[in-house]
Amino acid sequence: MPRWERLLKHAITNAAQLAEYFAGDYPALQRVIDRYPLRINSYYLSLIKKPEDPIWKQVVPDERELLDANCMEDPLAEEQYSPVPQIIHRYPDRVLFLVSCQCAVYCRFCTRKRKMGKQHVLTPQAIQDGISYIRFHPEVRDVLISGGDPLLLQDEALCDILAAVRAIPHVEIIRIGTRVPCVLPQRITMRLARMLRKFHPLYVNTHFNHPDEITADAAKACGLLNDAGIPLGCQTVLLKGVNDNPTVMLRLMQKLLAIRVKPYYLHQMDLAKGTGHFRTSITTGLHIMRALNGHVSGMGVPQYVIDLPGGGGKVPLLPEYVVKMKNGTLAVKNREGKIFHYPLE
Template identity: 60%
Template sequence: MELWQELLRKSVETAEDFAEVFGVDKDLMRKIIERYPARINPYYLSLIRYKGDPIWLQCFPDIEELADEDMPEDPLDEDAMSPVPSITHRYPDRVLFLVTSQCSMYCRFCTRKRKVGDSSKISMKFIQDGIEYIRNHPEVRDVILSGGDPLMLTDYMLEKIIKALREIPHVEIIRIGTKMPCVLPQRITENLCNMLKKYHPIYVNTHFNHPWEITPESKRACEMLADAGIPVGNQTVLLRGVNDDPYVMQEL
């Protein structure tokens, strides 16, 4: 078992875990987590400096999440553009390909909370159906792997998917949307980078929202990807109490 997998096994994710680690009300945590799964791995947990800080706000379950139940479950209207369960085809020449429902840390602001953490929403059959859909649509030149977090898959499983995509002549670009360099940088290993290098051009879009997330570990993870010839982009979500401040964003 690799280090990142060992860390995952030690995550805070049940109501009992949250009550033990944080001293919060177990029944309240259970009420939230039953609706929206939670997971904070030990690395990301170590970045919390105090209750309610910018790291805490991103990962800690909040009762206010249940107040959103009357809001649209699918705010980006992805399911309406989903010809098969694992594919969102919004733009003519590119698709979003969901390859896992799992994340190493469940962001409380996720727009895909209806799916993440639920393994029944993304299965091996759905992945194969996604590959077949892409193969049968020659207008698709750009594939974005997402989920959940694609890097929750093992190197072996991830390579099977990427290899299959690379064998489709009209697929030019493969992008991986992953939060791992930020929330569990131990996942970025030499073996992973060596595998990805075989299938260029590969791009990685990662997801840092606050300067405290930039640590020696996350810096090393991004450098390893860049040194493997992978352009690394960042998408930042504007979040109240986290980065809705020009000086914080400037530092980030």
Template identity: 40%
Template sequence: MPDGTPPRPPLARTLRSAEDLHAAGLLPEAAMAGVTAVSTRYSIAVTPGVAALIDPADPADPIARQYLPHPDELVTAPHEQADPTADAPFTPLPGVVHRYPDRALLKPLLACPVYCRFCFRREAVGPDGGLLTEAQLEAALDWFARTPAVREAILTGGDPLMLSARRLGTILQRLAALPHIELLRIHSRVPVAAPGLVTPALAAALELEKPLYLCVHANHAREFTPSARAALGRLHRAGVVLLGQSVLLRGVNDSAEALEALFRAMLRARVKPYYLHQLDPAPGTARFHVPVEEGLALLRALRGRVSGLAWPTYVQETPGGGGKVPLGPALG
């Protein structure tokens, strides 16, 4: 917020419609029709914590840009794809994606605390949750049990930390008990978007005998609020290794200064920057696109300015489900 501007009172609930956003002072009335049209196709969710970070007086606010819907989302550019990461061809059964020989995804639900406007799973995620049934979850866990080539189980979705501590703990314990599973990973927005969900019970559910890595998705330094740092500290004390993943986004972090601030904020929160993703070409996301050449130039601009601990690997998905390939840092 600008200096001298009193903070808005905290919201009591997540904002899920154009009307909610307008009532919270985050959306002008003139924009409501366009956002309502977007909501018929893509879900909206802005948590109280995220809403408090948005400066409604700043038309270029980087937090608002990530989370507030825009009519351009309904425009699909020629290069955009409905399934840019090609999950579908590598899905042997509901909730499982097996693209790499030694690791596989488990998607126990498709609900998130917030819905990012650039998400490559925007067509699938939503508040109905897409929760696997008990039978589907059992089938997925059985698949992991009878696939010994898989050494790493990656929980994603949706956001696995939206599950109850009991259910999440049960899933993790079942996977960790498999002799061939050597490590587990969770991808989540919760610690920065809804840090209040990181309760002592949830942190306790993540205490495993096998290594557990949590990839925290954050794209701007302001997302590391005191509440977010407290949540991450709780996870760190539970023995969870914290990694950071971000997406290079036009208008959010497409400057050397913004990336430096982001990576420094991660390190202060005990999060090691891990991946900087080139934007996946999901439908309606062209306004966030930063060319690869520009991304590489930004990394070159950081050379000598930040610790080696602050460097992520800059990666891009290859077409047709070929997986991620590194783009940098190659600083010749």
């Protein structure tokens, strides 16, 4: 059995196991787990330094998950935009293809929390139906393969899916959305990287939320993918108590660049039920973006976005730098609050 499978096999899945590692009484958490399952693999567990630290908060259940009644099961209206099971077609030229139901850890802030830990295996027919949909829709040029986490599939199964998608003439690029390089980097092997490189142009979007997640193992995993010619981007989620601090966010972006991962998005929390305690104000996010500007190179500044509820799609949220436009001149405020003028034409 490969090491990554052993790490998954010994994952924590209930409150009693959690108490074995961290002294305490967690009976109330089992009620949460009964609703939203728990999984913390052995590797990610080793990153927790103490209860309530930024790693703990991302994966250990919280009673507030059951008190969040004002949000939505499906905040992005994914079911509405799903013409066949496993396909979400919200934007004209791209689709989301869900090929896995499992994750290496169950993040407590997941936008697909309604699907968390569903114990069914996708049938070959469900996968084939998704591929057929893509094949018969020539407007689709970009396929984002996600889940769950597609990199929890065995190499052969993932290879079959990628080969089928790559064989479709109008598909120009393939992207994989995965948190594995962060939460189970042992899954990224030389064999996997060599297999993935056969399907260029291929991009991987991963997901780091805190500097403590960038370990030697994570750096090695990202290095294997980069060396296979696979560009890496990071989609970070703005989380209260985890990274809602300019100093923490700046350090995260710096460390991402150091392991050859391009900060791509900083996501404002979706309005998913059971996640409200993670949500920050928009003002907090804009403050962090202003703090990043000028303190890290431009390639280290992600785009701050909100995914509009009801399927409205992603829109950028920008600090207000334009002060006014008057008499042919643009008045612009820089990161220090100083006003500069620039001709409109």
